[in-house]
Amino acid sequence: MIDFGTRLRQAVDAHGRLCLGIDPHSSLLQTWGLPDTAAGARSLALHAVEAARGRVGIVKPQAAFFERFGAAGYTVLEEVIATARAAGFVVIADVKRGDIGSTAAAYGAAWLSPGSPLEADAMTAVAYQGLGSLDPVIEIALEHGKGVFVLTATSNPEGRGVQQSVSGSGRSVAGQLARDVAVRNAGKTGWGSLGVVIGATEPITTSGIDPVLLQHTPVLGPGFGYQGSRLSQLDEIYGVAAGSVIPTVTRSVLAAGPEGLAAALDAHRAELAA
Amino acid sequence: MIDFGTRLRQAVDAHGRLCLGIDPHSSLLQTWGLPDTAAGARSLALHAVEAARGRVGIVKPQAAFFERFGAAGYTVLEEVIATARAAGFVVIADVKRGDIGSTAAAYGAAWLSPGSPLEADAMTAVAYQGLGSLDPVIEIALEHGKGVFVLTATSNPEGRGVQQSVSGSGRSVAGQLARDVAVRNAGKTGWGSLGVVIGATEPITTSGIDPVLLQHTPVLGPGFGYQGSRLSQLDEIYGVAAGSVIPTVTRSVLAAGPEGLAAALDAHRAELAA
Numbered sequence: 001m002i003d004f005g006t007r008l009r010q011a012v013d014a015h016g017r018l019c020l021g022i023d024p025h026s027s028l029l030q031t032w033g034l035p036d037t038a039a040g041a042r043s044l045a046l047h048a049v050e051a052a053r054g055r056v057g058i059v060k061p062q063a064a065f066f067e068r069f070g071a072a073g074y075t076v077l078e079e080v081i082a083t084a085r086a087a088g089f090v091v092i093a094d095v096k097r098g099d100i101g102s103t104a105a106a107y108g109a110a111w112l113s114p115g116s117p118l119e120a121d122a123m124t125a126v127a128y129q130g131l132g133s134l135d136p137v138i139e140i141a142l143e144h145g146k147g148v149f150v151l152t153a154t155s156n157p158e159g160r161g162v163q164q165s166v167s168g169s170g171r172s173v174a175g176q177l178a179r180d181v182a183v184r185n186a187g188k189t190g191w192g193s194l195g196v197v198i199g200a201t202e203p204i205t206t207s208g209i210d211p212v213l214l215q216h217t218p219v220l221g222p223g224f225g226y227q228g229s230r231l232s233q234l235d236e237i238y239g240v241a242a243g244s245v246i247p248t249v250t251r252s253v254l255a256a257g258p259e260g261l262a263a264a265l266d267a268h269r270a271e272l273a274a
Numbered sequence: 275m276i277d278f279g280t281r282l283r284q285a286v287d288a289h290g291r292l293c294l295g296i297d298p299h300s301s302l303l304q305t306w307g308l309p310d311t312a313a314g315a316r317s318l319a320l321h322a323v324e325a326a327r328g329r330v331g332i333v334k335p336q337a338a339f340f341e342r343f344g345a346a347g348y349t350v351l352e353e354v355i356a357t358a359r360a361a362g363f364v365v366i367a368d369v370k371r372g373d374i375g376s377t378a379a380a381y382g383a384a385w386l387s388p389g390s391p392l393e394a395d396a397m398t399a400v401a402y403q404g405l406g407s408l409d410p411v412i413e414i415a416l417e418h419g420k421g422v423f424v425l426t427a428t429s430n431p432e433g434r435g436v437q438q439s440v441s442g443s444g445r446s447v448a449g450q451l452a453r454d455v456a457v458r459n460a461g462k463t464g465w466g467s468l469g470v471v472i473g474a475t476e477p478i479t480t481s482g483i484d485p486v487l488l489q490h491t492p493v494l495g496p497g498f499g500y501q502g503s504r505l506s507q508l509d510e511i512y513g514v515a516a517g518s519v520i521p522t523v524t525r526s527v528l529a530a531g532p533e534g535l536a537a538a539l540d541a542h543r544a545e546l547a548a
Binding site for chain 1: 297299301336338339341342343344345346348349351352370371372373374375376377378380381383384387390391392400401402403404405406407425428430431432433434435436437438439440441442446447450451
């Protein structure tokens with residue numbers, strides 16, 4: 001079994017490290033001339049997967065935009081994930097799940113267990129209950145060659161109250177979490193299978209995160225091109241961790257509509273290569 | 275429109291304040307002699323709702339245990355929520371969702387918008403990105419007479435690193451969050467529509483939470499009878515906030531199986547009344 005960190009690195013080596021977010025938001029469905037229904041979301045998402053072929057190696061569907069259609073939305077999400085995986089993409093389910101004990105394990109089973117209808121290659125998770133609370137998820141992930149990206153720092157200003165609070169170690173909550181994840185990847189020669197989500201518009205050191213720690217920890221960076229950061233700023237924002245960043249573009253690509261999607265993706269690829 | 279805090283209070287006045295958690299966990303399905311499938315989960319959950327009639331006024335299905343069956347599990351969850359609401363229960367969807375902007379709004383739309391397939395009366399949410407990040411969820415809730423319970427403190431030891439970190443105000447993360455939620459309920463004569471989730475086995479002051487603040491803020495207390503706390507300890511754990519607590523029993527009731535369920539629930543009611 002190839003571990004997730006290795007597979008992620010292979011996808012990046014083959015297609016570059018850009019990740020396409022798949023968010024069938026109601027305003028985007030309108031832009032696309034699609035109904036704000038599960039069928040509309042299906043059309044947008046499958047079209048996005050098709051346009052991503054050969055252009056990126058990683059896609060990240062956002063579960064919230066499917067969940068709003070209930071079971072019908074989840075039927076579509078199952079199909080989108082399965083289609084993308086069958087086409088060879090690394091699929092990161094952006095679900096930000098978190099809980100303790102057997103409930104955490106149930107989330108892991110839902111998104112990472114082989115044969116589960118929603119089986120993805122990795123999921124995002126939240127550690128408000130401590131990184132240790134995610135152990136049941138991490139255990140399922142590592143057992144099956146899957147990955148977990150732990151939400152660590154976010155660019156929204158309201159996040160600072162929690163993320164920049166100071167833990168007993170003297171580190172910020174975000175800094176401590178990044179360190180705890182990095183420790184679990186220690187000893188890897190390439191990337192480990194546990195990653196962090198760090199959305200940033202300013203240097204990550206502002207959140208108390210030490211970029212040096214993240215050499216072997218993949219960093220999912222959401223919201224490029226839309227939430228205010230540009231792909232040309234990777235070094236400036238992530239410092240020496242820039243090489244570990246998987247930058248995600250979503251709205252800025254999807255807003256180009258079905259006709260402009262591929263070109264918008266190519267433009268972002270060119271920007272990243274520059 | 276009656277606001278959520280008022281409806282919750284009415285349910286408590288009519289049926290007492292015990293809440294039945296509905297967790298179709300695989301080991302519980304086995305205890306019940308049911309298959310570990312969406313159909314098994316449906317059987318357990320609908321039976322639990324039936325047994326709860328006249329015994330409690332509030333039920334709390336845990337989404338993770340349905341999500342592991344993908345869209346089929348969500349179809350069951352839709353039916354369970356709708357059945358319980360039609361029977362007059364206040365239904366709290368335990369989903370612990372959290373995100374920012376339009377993604378947060380999509381979660382609010384999924385669980386709290388009238389007419390949504392998964393429409394509940396309230397949902398649990400996580401504020402790792404700050405209470406302000408949940409504003410789109412809270413806005414949808416208040417507009418439609420729904421409630422939001424924000425995960426504030428949990429009894430698992432790994433949670434302390436984050437929850438007891440010290441924020442800029444000098445308060446713990448948990449204490450600051452509880453205060454921020456309470457501020458939003460200020461001016462209510464009864465309960466406000468924003469609550470907190472505080473799972474505790476020791477006094478909540480240990481987490482830096484001031485119980486005096488929570489007079490008008492409903493407090494969801496999970497895991498009684500299973501995670502180590504007893505219903506007789508409410509005063510000891512929650513102090514002067516004990517009157518705001520909705521204690522939830524789940525495993526200790528469901529483990530009694532289909533035959534013993536009602537009696538187990540009655541025993542917990544008697545313990546709470548004592």
